[in-house]
Every structure is written in C-alpha cells, then in structure tokens.
Amino acid sequence: MTSKINKKIGILGGGQLGKMLCQAGSKFHLNLHILEKNADCPASAVCTVFSHGDITNYDDVIQFGKTLDILTIEIENVNIHALEDLEKLGVKVYPQPAVINIIKDKGLQKEFYKQNNFPTSDFILKPNADEIRFAINNGELTFPFVQKSRTEGYDGKGVQVINNSDDLKNLLDTPSVCEKLVDIKYEISVIVARNPSREVSSFPIVGMEFHPTANLVEFLYCPIDLNENLVHLAKKTAIDVANSLDIVGLLAVEMFVDINAELWINEVAPRPHNSGHHTIEANYCSQYEQHIRCLLNWPLGDTSAHHAAVMINLLGESGQAGPTCYEGLDDILKMKGVYPHLYGKKTTQSFRKMGHVTIIDKEIQAAIETANLIKEKIKVIANC
Amino acid sequence: MTSKINKKIGILGGGQLGKMLCQAGSKFHLNLHILEKNADCPASAVCTVFSHGDITNYDDVIQFGKTLDILTIEIENVNIHALEDLEKLGVKVYPQPAVINIIKDKGLQKEFYKQNNFPTSDFILKPNADEIRFAINNGELTFPFVQKSRTEGYDGKGVQVINNSDDLKNLLDTPSVCEKLVDIKYEISVIVARNPSREVSSFPIVGMEFHPTANLVEFLYCPIDLNENLVHLAKKTAIDVANSLDIVGLLAVEMFVDINAELWINEVAPRPHNSGHHTIEANYCSQYEQHIRCLLNWPLGDTSAHHAAVMINLLGESGQAGPTCYEGLDDILKMKGVYPHLYGKKTTQSFRKMGHVTIIDKEIQAAIETANLIKEKIKVIANC
Numbered sequence: 161m162t163s164k165i166n167k168k169i170g171i172l173g174g175g176q177l178g179k180m181l182c183q184a185g186s187k188f189h190l191n192l193h194i195l196e197k198n199a200d201c202p203a204s205a206v207c208t209v210f211s212h213g214d215i216t217n218y219d220d221v222i223q224f225g226k227t228l229d230i231l232t233i234e235i236e237n238v239n240i241h242a243l244e245d246l247e248k249l250g251v252k253v254y255p256q257p258a259v260i261n262i263i264k265d266k267g268l269q270k271e272f273y274k275q276n277n278f279p280t281s282d283f284i285l286k287p288n289a290d291e292i293r294f295a296i297n298n299g300e301l302t303f304p305f306v307q308k309s310r311t312e313g314y315d316g317k318g319v320q321v322i323n324n325s326d327d328l329k330n331l332l333d334t335p336s337v338c339e340k341l342v343d344i345k346y347e348i349s350v351i352v353a354r355n356p357s358r359e360v361s362s363f364p365i366v367g368m369e370f371h372p373t374a375n376l377v378e379f380l381y382c383p384i385d386l387n388e389n390l391v392h393l394a395k396k397t398a399i400d401v402a403n404s405l406d407i408v409g410l411l412a413v414e415m416f417v418d419i420n421a422e423l424w425i426n427e428v429a430p431r432p433h434n435s436g437h438h439t440i441e442a443n444y445c446s447q448y449e450q451h452i453r454c455l456l457n458w459p460l461g462d463t464s465a466h467h468a469a470v471m472i473n474l475l476g477e478s479g480q481a482g483p484t485c486y487e488g489l490d491d492i493l494k495m496k497g498v499y500p501h502l503y504g505k506k507t508t509q510s511f512r513k514m515g516h517v518t519i520i521d522k523e524i525q526a527a528i529e530t531a532n533l534i535k536e537k538i539k540v541i542a543n544c
Numbered sequence: 545m546t547s548k549i550n551k552k553i554g555i556l557g558g559g560q561l562g563k564m565l566c567q568a569g570s571k572f573h574l575n576l577h578i579l580e581k582n583a584d585c586p587a588s589a590v591c592t593v594f595s596h597g598d599i600t601n602y603d604d605v606i607q608f609g610k611t612l613d614i615l616t617i618e619i620e621n622v623n624i625h626a627l628e629d630l631e632k633l634g635v636k637v638y639p640q641p642a643v644i645n646i647i648k649d650k651g652l653q654k655e656f657y658k659q660n661n662f663p664t665s666d667f668i669l670k671p672n673a674d675e676i677r678f679a680i681n682n683g684e685l686t687f688p689f690v691q692k693s694r695t696e697g698y699d700g701k702g703v704q705v706i707n708n709s710d711d712l713k714n715l716l717d718t719p720s721v722c723e724k725l726v727d728i729k730y731e732i733s734v735i736v737a738r739n740p741s742r743e744v745s746s747f748p749i750v751g752m753e754f755h756p757t758a759n760l761v762e763f764l765y766c767p768i769d770l771n772e773n774l775v776h777l778a779k780k781t782a783i784d785v786a787n788s789l790d791i792v793g794l795l796a797v798e799m800f801v802d803i804n805a806e807l808w809i810n811e812v813a814p815r816p817h818n819s820g821h822h823t824i825e826a827n828y829c830s831q832y833e834q835h836i837r838c839l840l841n842w843p844l845g846d847t848s849a850h851h852a853a854v855m856i857n858l859l860g861e862s863g864q865a866g867p868t869c870y871e872g873l874d875d876i877l878k879m880k881g882v883y884p885h886l887y888g889k890k891t892t893q894s895f896r897k898m899g900h901v902t903i904i905d906k907e908i909q910a911a912i913e914t915a916n917l918i919k920e921k922i923k924v925i926a927n928c
Binding site: 186444467485 | 547567571572589590828842843845846850868873877880881883884886887925
C-alpha cells in the first residue's frame with residue numbers, strides 16, 4: 161500500500177490532551193489542526209495549524225471542520241449538532257457524534273450501561289435539587305449517595321458525595337445522576353482503542369489514587385496487583401463497552417473494584433485520558449499514537465508496557481494564582497527514569513492541571529518510592 | 545530553585561535535527577525559534593516561532609538572534625561571524641562559535657586532533673585539485689587516499705576515495721584534506737554532552753554501516769560487540785575531545801576501529817547526530833533532550849539504554865524525484881517496537897533523507913533481523 165500521509169486532521173480543544181496528540185502525530189508529520197478559544201493553549205505551539213474559535217459553537221465547529229478529512233476531540237463538551245452535520249458532509253468524525261452524545265451526558269451513560277447489562281451502581285436521574293430532596297423524603301433515594309451533574313462535570317467538578325441531610329444544602333441545582341456509593345477498594349482504568357476496521361486493543365490496567373481535596377487523579381500506577389479473574393473481567397468489560405458503543409478511537413473506562421472484589425463501571429471518556437499519560441514512556445505504543453492510528457485506520461500499536469510506571473499530576477498549589485513558576489524542577493531532572501511534562505499554561509490556579517511527571521522503573525515499588533520523593537520536591541506556584 | 549522556563553531559544557536550521565530538538569523541547573513547553581530559508585521545512589510545524597531567513601547570511605542571523613537568550617545550531621554551515629557578534633551582545637551561543645569554526649573546516653579539525661595528540665589518520669591539506677596532483681607526482685601523497693572537501697561537505701557529499709591515477713579525474717577542485725585510508729573494521733560513534741557547568745556525559749557506543757552508493761549512514765546499531773578496552777578507549781577519546789574543545793552541547797565523535805583494533809577519529813559534529821536518533825526510543829534520555837539540557841544548564845539526563853536498537857535511514861529511492869509517497873508503511877506499523885519518523889519533506893530525491901525507522905528489542909540480534917525485514921518493506925518513492 162502506498163500513502164501520501166496528507167490527510168487533514170482536526171482536533172476540537174487545545175488543552176494538554178490535544179497537545180500530546182499533536183506530539184504523537186508530529187513523528188509522522190501529520191497535518192494537525194486545533195480549534196480552541198485560547199490562542200495560548202497547550203496545543204497551539206505544536207499543532208500544524210491553529211484556528212481560533214469556540215468548540216461549543218455550531219458555526220465555529222462547522223467552519224473549522226468542513227475543510228478537514230478527519231475530526232476528533234480532546235474533550236466531550238463540544239457542539240454535537242455541528243459534528244453530526246459534518247459527518248453528513250463526509251468528514252470522518254471519530255469518536256462518532258452519537259457516541260459522544262451518550263457519554264457527555266452522565267445520565268444517558270448510566271442508562272446505556274443498564275440497558276446493556278454492564279455492571280454499574282444503582283442510580284436515579286433527577287432534573288434538579290428539589291426533586292432530589294423529594295426522592296430522599298419519599299424513600300426513593302437513601303444516604304449516602306453520589307450526586308453527579310449530568311453534563312458540564314470535568315476534572316472532578318460536578319461530583320460530590322451526599323452523606324446525610326446536613327449535606328443536602330450543598331446539592332447542585334442541576335440535572336443529576338444520583339447513584340449508590342460503592343465501597344471502593346480500588347479505582348482502576350482500562351483504555352481501549354478501536355479503529356474503523358473494528359480492530360480492538362486494550363492497555364494494561366492502571367490503578368488510580370485520587371487527591372482528597374481536589375477530587376482529581378493525583379497518582380496513577382501500572383501494573384496494579386489484582387487477581388487474574390479480575391484482570392480478565394476488567395479488560396473484557398472495557399472492550400465490551402467499546403464494542404457496544406461501536407466507538408472509533410480511544411475509550412477510557414474507569415471502574416471501581418469494591419471491597420467484595422466486585423467490578424463496577426464508574427464512567428468512560430471517549431478520548432485520550434489522564435490514566436494513559438504514562439504510556440508515552442512506559443509502553444511500546446502510547447495512547448496518543450494509538451488514537452492517531454485509529455483516526456487513520458492504521459493497524460493498532462502494541463500496548464504492552466516495557467517498564468512499570470507511576471504518573472503524578474502536577475496541580476497548581478492550593479491558594480496560589482498567578483504567573484506559572486516551577487519549584488524543584490532541577491532536583492527531579494537529576495533522577496533517572498523521571499519525565500516531567502509541562503503544559504505551558506501561563507497562569508496557575510489552585511489544583512489546575514499544569515503538567516504531569518511520569519516515573520518509570522523496572523519494578524513498580526521502586527517507581528512508587530521515586531514518585532513519593534518527587535511529590536515533595538516539585539511544586540507549581542505563582543510568581544518566582 | 546524556582547524557574548519560569550521562559551528563555552527564548554533559537555535554532556539555526558529547520559531540518560529533521562531541528563525538528564527533533566523542537567519535539568524534545570515541547571515536553572517542557574520551551575519557547576523554540578527556528579531560522580530557515582524553507583518555510584516547508586521539517587521543523588516549521590513543531591517550533592514555537594518560525595522565522596524566514598538564511599542561516600549563512602550575517603544580517604539574517606543577527607536579526608534572528610538578537611532578541612533570543614540562547615542560540616544553537618542543527619547544521620555547521622552557518623554564519624559564524626554573526627554568532628561571534630551575538631555572543632558579544634550577551635546571547636549564549638552553544639556550541640560556541642569558536643568551536644563551530646574549527647569543526648566546520650575539516651582541515652582545522654584535523655589540525656586540532658594533531659595538535660592535541662588525538663589519534664587520526666595522517667593527512668595533508670591542499671588548496672585545489674592541481675596541488676593534490678602535484679603532491680602525488682612528488683611522492684608527498686600516495687594511493688589510496690581519501691579526499692574530503694574542507695567545507696561544504698554534508699551527508700556524504702564532498703568525500704571520496706581516490707584509489708589510483710584513473711580516479712584523479714574525479715578530484716574535486718576545492719580546498720581539501722587528503723588523508724590516509726584507514727583499513728576499517730568498524731565505524732563507530734560516541735555522542736558526548738557537556739553543559740555550561742562542565743558536567744559531561746556520553747551515550748553508549750553505536751556501530752554504523754554505510755550505504756555503499758550514497759555514502760550515508762544506512763544502518764546503525766547499539767550495543768556493538770567490542771572488547772572492553774576498546775569501549776573504554778572510545779568513550780575516553782570522545783570525552784577528551786569534547787573537553788579539549790570546551791564545547792557546550794552535544795558532540796558526536798565518529799571513529800574508525802581498524803583491522804588491528806586501533807582507534808582513529810574520523811570526524812566530529814557539534815550537534816545532534818544521525819547516530820543518536822535511536823536514543824528517542826531506546827535510552828532513558830534522548831540526545832535531543834540532552835542537548836536541550838545543555839543549553840539550559842540543566843542537570844544532564846541518564847544516557848543508558850533500556851533496549852537494544854537499530855536505526856535505518858529512510859532514503860529517497862534512487863532515480864526517483866517528485867511528491868513524497870511512502871510504500872509499505874502499513875506493514876511496518878504492525879510490527880512491535882518499530883518507530884517510523886517521517887520528516888515531512890514534500891518532495892523526494894535519490895538518497896534524500898526522508899525519515900528514519902528505529903527498531904527496539906530486548907536483544908540486538910532480534911532488532912537487526914526486524915530491521916532487515918523493514919528495509920525490504922518500506923520505501924520512499926515519488927508519486928502514489
């Protein structure tokens with residue numbers, strides 16, 4: 161087969177995920193276009209063409225997409241109607257608008273799991289805070305439960321545990337999923353990739369530890385020590401979800417393992433995911449290259465890991481806002497197998513994702529020890 | 545130590561080496577400026593700022609460099625006078641103009657080795673073809689010898705073996721180094737890095753096999769099976785040359801091992817080098833990131849390899865010229881541990897460097913076998 165490799169590929173969103181997609185694509189010198197409101201965004205410096213516009217605006221997305229061959233996303237909050245119309249015009253949109261539509265609404269997502277008999281915790285959908293209170297009062301809902309905003313939730317925002325009637329004052333007044341709290345032993349993630357030829361592949365399971373205050377993944381590790389049946393079930397479940405959705409591209413499937421070793425799907429993301437950053441250094445093919453292979457209907461890459469890995473998110477220090485400054489970078493640059501990725505955001509805020517550090521080692525325990533050292537050394541602060 | 549990471553770094557030249565420097569820098573979101581005549585060059589899509597201009601032109605280089613903090617090169621053929629003046633203006637120029645000046649003239653390079661007692665084959669310098677013929681006639685020079693153009697030589701051009709009087713008709717009429725032909729058993733390369741704090745580090749030794757017609761490195765492998773003394777001597781020699789030059793940045797030291805296991809310096813390059821492409825995938829720190837660490841006076845990275853590697857240059861097929869087209873890319877994308885890098889040059893020519901493929905494996909023999917398969921599968925041709 162011969163190829164010119166001249167397809168025009170667009171990405172809606174220019175954050176760090178868009179940036180890392182561009183970095184993976186630049187190895188093949190792909191023609192990568194970014195649409196984003198903020199010209200100073202992480203991806204703007206590494207994309208082929210930067211276009212200024214709002215990914216939630218119909219006209220902006222149509223204008224951007226209509227001259228492209230392939231369109232993808234780095235965030236779900238995009239104008240779906242525009243994507244549907246671009247698909248009709250012959251632009252290949254991966255993931256497909258119908259898939260994004262289900263996933264971006266956590267209510268539709270939960271209903272999808274239920275209809276397809278995937279394990280997910282019991283839930284009810286409510287349009288606002290009053291209806292949630294009413295459900296509590298009439299016994300339809302019991303404490304504790306998790307309130308998740310159906311849309312607009314991102315990076316831990318829009319999700320909270322409601323433990324008792326005192327917490328009800330914190331209820332978000334928004335269309336919500338109210339779901340049974342799982343007694344979590346582990347949070348895990350499996351990233352699946354599917355290309356248009358329906359070739360499917362999954363990355364090794366990663367364990368996720370969350371930041372207690374920010375409700376963001378703070379610490380990720382791979383491999384995770386799970387029993388063989390659970391490994392098999394988690395991979396199979398993730399692949400089955402991807403196949404049921406018929407998605408083209410990456411699907412990150414976040415799951416809970418409860419204290420009884422039962423598996424529950426938490427939520428999915430139809431794009432590169434925080435839980436796959438480490439694949440850049442630790443795996444033969446990264447999640448970013450894999451997504452690009454999906455877009456171009458290339459053979460999928462080898463997802464196996466050649467190193468154990470830990471990933472730490474670099475969050476802006478709590479209470480600091482202003483021009484970005486890195487403390488302790490020199491110290492961690494001296495350490496072997498340590499890979500800082502800085503997203504280039506000009507200003508920092510409390511808990512803003514400013515970068516990440518991947519640590520690779522032969523054994524996971526050694527990587528975890530290095531990661532614990534690093535967490536103490538590097539900080540993102542405001543002003544130098 | 546705190547840092548804003550806001551230094552402006554310029555690179556003279558926008559070819560594949562400039563591109564891969566930008567790719568390494570983008571992990572840290574560095575502010576990378578490229579100066580290059582050709583706006584369609586490999587680096588233009590991945591640099592932060594592209595400037596159009598001639599790197600051999602005094603005014604263009606001054607204009608480009610005067611607003612920068614740090615300036616480096618990806619090719620030696622640059623305007624040295626401008627670099628000297630920029631250095632006086634306070635711009636940090638790495639490698640230093642004085643070092644580039646010695647290295648870009650193969651005559652001065654050879655004299656440097658001689659003056660500093662580094663092993664290099666005997667040579668004489670001659671200003672033109674007539675003087676070379678005269679040296680043959682009077683017995684100052686004997687067949688066979690190698691004629692190397694003192695300047696302008698690049699990618700195998702300007703270098704030829706003169707075996708006998710018949711070959712004299714091919715003499716280049718240019719200032720030349722005429723050197724004794726070494727009876728080569730191996731060609732090897734050691735890439736050394738030095739930062740402004742004089743921290744020094746070297747990459748593992750690589751073996752190079754040349755393309756018989758194009759006189760270009762076609763096949764590179766690491767590790768190479770050499771005896772311990774020779775390994776020690778080659779590393780020490782490379783580091784000693786870097787220290788003697790007092791270079792800041794990378795220095796690739798190409799050496800011959802002759803049939804008597806003697807070591808000879810062939811030539812050096814003060815920049816990232818073809819013989820270090822594989823370090824992107826096979827080593828903890830790549831040559832490109834290492835060069836950037838030198839520029840910023842960061843601690844040097846770990847140069848050790850975690851995989852055996854072979855690198856194949858993707859040269860334009862002989863006799864073909866026109867719009868670039870890749871044949872067999874699909875086939876090699878299916879193979880594990882295989883990393884194609886496409887430089888994005890819009891047109892191909894006979895033996896033009898269009899990309900490279902790195903193959904990594906646990907054992908070098910397995911990587912060599914895969915590389916031999918790949919050489920048969922992938923071709924860069926004109927028109928699809």
